Amino acid sequence: ASGGKKLGVALVGLGYYSRDLLAPALQLTEHCELKGIVTGSPDKIPVWQEKYGIKEANVYNYDTMHEIANNPEIDVVYIVVPTGLHKKYAVIAANTGKHVWCEKPMALTPEDCQSIIDACRKNKVKLSVGYRMQHEPNTQTVMQYAQDLPYGAIRTVNTQAAYGGNGLPADNWRMQKDMGGGALYDMGVYTINGARYATGLEPIAVTATRSFDHPKFTEVDNTTHLTLEFPNDILAECMTSVVQSGNQLRVNAENGWYQLKPMSEYSGVQGTTSDGKKLDKYLANQQAKQMDDDALAIINDSPVLVPGEEGMRDIAIVRAAIESSDKEKRISL
Ligand code: NDP
Known part of the structure; x- marks a missing residue:
């Protein structure tokens, strides 16, 4: 699709994020549409059809979604189901020959991430992971600082991605291990990804402690602390939780500091920086920016901002963090 035509997007899984964030954002996008x-x-079908004018022929269920292969109105399949199901449906999506957008965290294991990457490569389609922060302009300034080092060498990084709560019912996938529930998968990837983009480096070791110290959290962690060791003696302390709050990224460098607060809010x-700069570029809608960036990469056949390999790196760190916590030892990456 080109020549001004918007790419057609199909959302897979009409839960909270599709309903409240992605579908509304797809009304604002310039280069793609729902x-x-x-x-x-x-x-849910009549509600969505009425609200967004979706044709009968463009409505699928999980058993028929492979038929999207024959639908010229759909260019992109966006996977927004529980994390433990990303691999299954992202591979089906890739095999339709349509481009694939996959929500974070990418999948349960690096092997599952690799399966998604391989399926997209085999079908010659693009794959983007839904890390909206990497599309956000103030976050991009911090990413650029990792290259330019305006405050000298980076010493320590502190990231927090956490929301206060009291746990969900046991039948909610966010409370289930096999579905990718728990703080570390759901929110922890923001802290890990943040430490990586704030340094522009890959960690060499992780030491983590997962907590199950809330009555509802027996199967999945309610809070996790990670220490990531980066090259050049840079240390990152990361905290993620779904029972206590926190939302910031702070970088302490040789000659000053800078921070994003909040770091992962939708808007x-x-x-701020130690010398009084404000990182306050305005962005009307993160999800619309993300999807337009990803649509343009398809239209122009240019590299995507957040490829599958980027999602996979964080999942490798998540798995190492789990091993570190279970064995109570530092794990080299
Ligand atoms: P919800 O539980 O609200 O919705 C998930 C939807 O997936 C369900 O409504 C359902 O849709 C579908 N689904 C298919 N199979 C199952 C199953 N076995 N159990 C439960 N649901 C199933 O989750 P969210 O929308 O909050 O999260 C979905 C994904 O989006 C996750 O990977 C999450 O990490 C990610 N996310 C990303 C955010 C971001 O900021 N980038 C923010 C929030 C979530 P249906 O009834 O239509 O089949």
Whole structure:
């Protein structure tokens, strides 16, 4: 699709994030639009059809979604199901020959991430992971600082991605291990990805402690602390939780500091520096920016900002963090 035509996007999984964030954002995008849905809940179909004018022919369920292969109105299949199901549906999506966008965290294991990458490569389609922060302009300034080092060498990084809560019912996938529930997968990837983009480096070791010290959290962690060791003696302390709050990224460098606070909110991400600069570029809608960036990469056949390999690196660190916590030892990466 080119010549001004918007790419058609099909959302797979019509839960909270699709309903409240992605579908509304797809009304604001310039280069893509909501054209199809894949859902296992028949009751959602008329609601979505009416709200977004989705044609009968563009409505699928999980057993029929492979038929998207024959639908010229769909260019992109966006996987927004529980994390433990990303691999299954992202591979089906790739095999339709359509481009694939996959929500974070990419999948449960690096092997599953690799399966998604391989399926996309085999079908010659693009793959983007839904790390919206990397599309956000103030975050991009911090990423650029990792290259330019305006405050000298980076010494320590502190990241927090956490929301206060009291746990969810046991039948919610966010409370289930096999589905990728728990703080470390759900929110921890923001802290890990943040430490990586704030340094522009790959960690060489992780030491982590997962906590299960809340009555509802027996199967998955409610809070996790990670220490990531980077080259050049840079240390990152990361905290993630779904029972206590925190939302910031701070970099301490040789000659000063800078921080983003909040670091991963849907809007209003902004920063300050030790010499009084404000990192306050305005972005109307993160998800719209992310999807337009990813649509343009398809239209122009240019590299995507957040490829599968980027999602996979964080999942390798998540797995090492789990091993570190279980064995109570430092794990080399
Ligand atoms: P929800 O639980 O609200 O929705 C998930 C949807 O997936 C369900 O409504 C359902 O849709 C579908 N689904 C298919 N199979 C299952 C199953 N076995 N159990 C439960 N649901 C199933 O989750 P979210 O929308 O909050 O999260 C979905 C994904 O998006 C996750 O990977 C999450 O990490 C990511 N996310 C990303 C955010 C970001 O900022 N980038 C923010 C929030 C979430 P249906 O009934 O239509 O089949």
